[in-house]
Structures are given as structure tokens and as C-alpha cells.
Amino acid sequence: MKFNTKVIHGGQHHDPSTGAVMPPVYQTSTFVQTSPGQPLNPDYEYSRAANPTRTALENALASIENGTRGLAFSSGLAATDCVLRSFKAGDEVIAMDDLYGGTYRMFTRIYKDSGIKFHFVDMNDLAKFESLINANTKMVWVETPTNPLMKLADIAEIAKITKKHNVLFAVDNTFATPYLQKPLDLGADIVMHSATKYLGGHSDVIAGALIVKDAALGDQLHFQQFATGATLGPQDSFLVLRGIKTLHLRVQRHCENGVKIAEFLMNHPKVERVYYPGLASHPFHEIAKKQMIGGFGGMVTFTFKSGKKEDAIAFLEKVKVFTLAESLGGVESLANHPALMTHASIPEDKRKEIGITDDLVRLSVGVEDAEDLIEDLKQALA
Numbered sequence: 001m002k003f004n005t006k007v008i009h010g011g012q013h014h015d016p017s018t019g020a021v022m023p024p025v026y027q028t029s030t031f032v033q034t035s036p037g038q039p040l041n042p043d044y045e046y047s048r049a050a051n052p053t054r055t056a057l058e059n060a061l062a063s064i065e066n067g068t069r070g071l072a073f074s075s076g077l078a079a080t081d082c083v084l085r086s087f088k089a090g091d092e093v094i095a096m097d098d099l100y101g102g103t104y105r106m107f108t109r110i111y112k113d114s115g116i117k118f119h120f121v122d123m124n125d126l127a128k129f130e131s132l133i134n135a136n137t138k139m140v141w142v143e144t145p146t147n148p149l150m151k152l153a154d155i156a157e158i159a160k161i162t163k164k165h166n167v168l169f170a171v172d173n174t175f176a177t178p179y180l181q182k183p184l185d186l187g188a189d190i191v192m193h194s195a196t197k198y199l200g201g202h203s204d205v206i207a208g209a210l211i212v213k214d215a216a217l218g219d220q221l222h223f224q225q226f227a228t229g230a231t232l233g234p235q236d237s238f239l240v241l242r243g244i245k246t247l248h249l250r251v252q253r254h255c256e257n258g259v260k261i262a263e264f265l266m267n268h269p270k271v272e273r274v275y276y277p278g279l280a281s282h283p284f285h286e287i288a289k290k291q292m293i294g295g296f297g298g299m300v301t302f303t304f305k306s307g308k309k310e311d312a313i314a315f316l317e318k319v320k321v322f323t324l325a326e327s328l329g330g331v332e333s334l335a336n337h338p339a340l341m342t343h344a345s346i347p348e349d350k351r352k353e354i355g356i357t358d359d360l361v362r363l364s365v366g367v368e369d370a371e372d373l374i375e376d377l378k379q380a381l382a
């Protein structure tokens, strides 16, 4: 099955009891047993362990990422936390130096006293990255493209190194989605998603996902998920599953609009720098062409010539079609000020060091008419 067919049919079955085409929202916590320890349906005893609506979503997730096992969580961060729970004091994790703010906060604050050591490195310096691997290294964590600076990491090259050293390799694929990039095919072991973003796609649900190919790793992660409990409820599972059915159509339009907005901003006299992997001028354009098949996404970040925070704020107060809000990946266009909003949890000096300046604006370009979006940007930049 090819991708556009998979988003609709992958891992899906008509409901066996009624023939319903979409899986019902099985809003139930528990399932009947015919004799103690003998559930009527052997797959379902209690919804924290498994729920049929969540199973339908998890099967869809596995299918679209070319994995064998999908797991759905109550948020993207809950999914990340599930992975980290496999490690113990003395273990080491190597992470990319530009991460979603909440991921960085979890690694540096929630796991601060865990004894797990985190290294943050430039994943494009492969020799330096490899030199950090030692006998305690358990996992490499990469986000590509990153939020908000659109840095890329070469998944296939990193996978060669992690395989050589027998270290797990996890990729946060939230920005690219499997429509554009399939980390498991490129050699990663775990794909993580904030399904709140493009997979859900309608800004109406908080959800997370993990997808793996290896069955034993899938069982281990499912055990963590079941035993700690941050599972996705049936209603939210239904919403994400519904979102996935149009993933290909939406992301295609996000990409088309993303290119148009990036080009418009590049040529605007008030704009200094545009971060978009589809631009030939983007420092990671070659990696983007290699691993992002079919487009470069809908996330566009830019800075002002003036370098002034006030200009960014004035722009964000003036947008009308774009909505000033955190999050991304929904059908509607959103605009965000990372330093004051999504990335405020990163200390100021660290933000400056990685390039999240006060005049930096991040756009999640939606699927509206590009002309209307450009008109809106024009008036807000005027």
C-alpha cells in the first residue's frame, strides 16, 4: 500500500459488531469477562492497557510511519517521558542542541536528579557527536527540522553511527510528518510525534505518539505506557485518527503555502532572515532535499532587519488571518513569538546562544488561500 492509501486504510478494519466504517468511540473504561481472567475479547480488559478506538489509531500510526507498533499518549511530552523511563542512573543520552522547549525542559529539569546524563550537541558535527558515545550511552534524540530554527539533522548518517555503537536512535518527527519524512526507513529506532500538531491537524486535541519497528522495543514501551498510564482517551484517539485521514492533503497544501510565504518574506525589505528548509539559501537545504521527500513543510521562521523585539510584537499584534497563538500544524495559520511564548522555558542566555532572538517570529502556515495569507503579512509588516 502506498502512503495516501495508508493514511486512510492502514491498519483499519470495519467495526466487526456493526459494520461501522469508522471505529466507534469506545467510551468505556472496562470490558466484560466471561469467567475470571477470561475477557470476552482477549484483547481488551481495561482501557489503560488497550481500548479499541486507541488500537485503531495506534495501528494507523504504525502503518503511516512504516513501523510495526504504534502507541498513543495523552500528549507529545508523555510520549517522550515514556521513552526516558527506560533509562536509569548512570545512563547517558545525547540530544540535539536545538529542541522543542518542553523537551529541553523535561531533559534538564524533570530528569535533573535522575542520574541520567544529557549531552546537547550540534548533530551536524558528526565526528564530535560520535566522540561523545561511550559504554553508558543509551540513546540519541534528534528533532528535524527543529523548532523554531529549522535546523536539520541527517537521519541516515546519524543512524549509521548509532547502529555501529548499538545505541537507540529516536527522532521527533512532529514538524515533517511521515508524509515528508520516514525516520524508521532511514534507520531510526523510535519515532515520536506531538500528534497535537499535524497528525491531529485541527487544533482540537492534545496527543502524542511513539512508533517503532522492533517488536521487543514495542512491548517494552507498551509496558511503560500501561504501567505509568499517560494513555490517550477514546474520544481524542478518534480525533487524531480522523485527522490522519487527510494528512497527505493537508501537508501538501501546507508545503505549497510554506514556499510562497517563505519567498514573500525573503523579498520583503523589513525582513532580515528567513528560516525555511525549502530555500536554496537555507544552510540545511541539501539534507532537506535528501530526506524530506515531497516538500519542506509549513513552518517558516523569520527575523527583522531592525533586530528589534518591538517590531516583532507590533507585527504579531497586527496579524488578522494568522492567529497569535502557541502550537502549530493545524489547518489555520498561527503566528508565535518563541522567546516570549513557546520557548520562554529556555533560559535567556541559552536562547541567545542558539539563535532564538527577541525579533524572531515563527509562522505555522495553514491551508488557507496563500494570497490572503500574504496580504495579511503585508499589512502586518507595513
Ligand SMILES: *Cc1c(COP(=O)(O)O)cnc(C)c1O
Binding pocket: 075, 076, 077, 078, 100, 102, 103, 143, 147, 172, 174, 175, 193, 194, 195, 196, 197, 206, 207, 208
Ligand atoms: C508540541 C511539540 C512537542 C510536545 O508535544 P505536546 O503534544 O505539546 O506535549 C514536542 N516536540 C515538538 C517538535 C513539538 O512541536
